[in-house]
Amino acid sequence: MRAFPRFLALFVALAVQPLVLFAADVVQQANQTVSGRITQMTKTEVVIETTGGARTIPVNQIQSISWDGEPATLKNIRMAMQVSQYEDVISALDRIKMDTITRAEIRQDIEFYRAAATAYLALRGTGSIDEAGKLVANFALNNPNNYHYWEATKLVADLLVAKGAVDKAVEYYGQLTQAPWPEFKAQAGTAVGWAYLGSGKIDEADKAFSDVIALQISGDDTPKVLATIGKARCL
Known part of the structure; x- marks a missing residue:
């Protein structure tokens, strides 16, 4: 009977382990998906700790990143961004309760998608170019080590062209x-x-x-x- 508690503890550990492995950051590339825990991010690369060790992925090879603990709606927001449904992006972002978001990277993603969607709409002629420019410029200024930095910077430039500057x-x-x-x-x-x-x-x-x-x-x-x-x- 003494072996039973040890068996039970082992069973519980094995039962919980898949849940721990499932909860992960996910980097989507063109030809593969890498899961693990992102330990470092700059505007040029991210480092993700996987079961096989640390991997460094250049930003120009990243299509998207989903974060452990992010709101489920962020997946739909990314899909809407890919098909240029920017009104839907902003509507979905408005429904996210920011006071429940504690991870900095998730908050940065939300800020970027709002700024980018607003900018793309302004470039279409919907909304204020100046307001959109402030949003993307502030994102790039405040998050110089975010993997969205380059797109935000390009959007600032595109908006300035549209403005004639x-x-x-x-x-x-x-x-x-x-x-x-x-x-x-x-x-x-x-x-x-x-x-x-x-x-x-x-x-x-x-x-x-x-x-x-x-x-x-x-x-x-x-x-x-x-x-x-x-x-x-x-x-």
């Missing part, structure tokens, strides 16, 4: 060129070129497009294609 927009696009990935530099350079072209600064646009065309990038060549089209329009 091209030179200020170029400053923000310039921050994107500090990313360690050539495709980010190409996207930023192409955006700069089109911003200059739209404001009649042909020489500046031509140089920006030429710089993009000269970059060595792999994978998606859309920025180079757009830069080539833009350069042709500078003639």
